[in-house]
Amino acid sequence: MQGSRDARSHLYFDFDHDHDHDHDHDRTAERRIRNATRPVGDRSRRRPGSRQSAHVLDRRLHCAFPYGTCHGYAEIAAYFEEVFVALADFTLEIISIAEAGNDVLVHWHLSGRHVGTFAGIAATGRHIDLEGFDHFILENGHVVTNTVRYDQMEFARQIKLLPADRSFADRALKAAFNATTRVGHLVRRRPSR
Known part of the structure; x- marks a missing residue:
């Protein structure tokens, strides 16, 4: 189904979908x-x-x-x-x-x-x-x-x-995030003076 390009004339969907799924x-x-x-x-x-x-x-x-x-x-x-x-x-x-x-x-x-x-x-x-x-x-x-x-x-x-899931860049990004999270937890646990 082609979505309407005129958002004002059809607020949302056209609902003329595939009639093979006719329930x-x-x-x-x-x-x-x-x-x-x-x-x-x-x-x-x-x-x-x-x-x-x-x-x-x-x-x-x-x-x-x-x-x-x-x-x-x-x-x-x-x-x-x-x-x-x-x-x-x-x-x-x-x-x-x-x-x-x-x-x-x-x-x-x-x-x-x-x-x-x-x-x-x-x-x-x-x-x-x-x-x-x-x-x-x-x-x-x-x-x-x-x-x-x-x-x-x-x-x-x-x-x-x-990056793509499980790619080298994805693993590096997650490792950097996890390291930052661990440091944040350590800083919050440190007793105040």
Whole structure:
């Protein structure tokens, strides 16, 4: 599935994933998320008198990303603008969806090329290939919370911010960190005069 490049018209996902994985439960959860993540402004135009409730939803909505928390649609749209600018050829494939009451978990696979600044890290041109998940909490059919998680160390390794796991550079980095930690423990244990 191709991720939307217009963060304001589609707040988050397109949810048109591979139909070979066609389970009724997944499709019901998809429908709920698709409707719940539609921008509040779109919903308020269709239901007279809902502008006040849309404003309340916007104030309550928050998304917790690995690099910070956004509140309201404007901040969330700005975050996704940064993501879409930073990742060329952005694709997001839904692997699975699980729903329990008002909680929906979406397991996804993201890929793209790191071509712009993201989380303070300048473009590297490197290919990104990550799995992660979103935990949506719905209230009255609307998303009020979205928590996004993925392996940040894997991201850092893929863009070469960190060395490859178990490489010589990785072992040296860990040895230096462990030595610094041991020295810190010794200094803290030393009795004060």
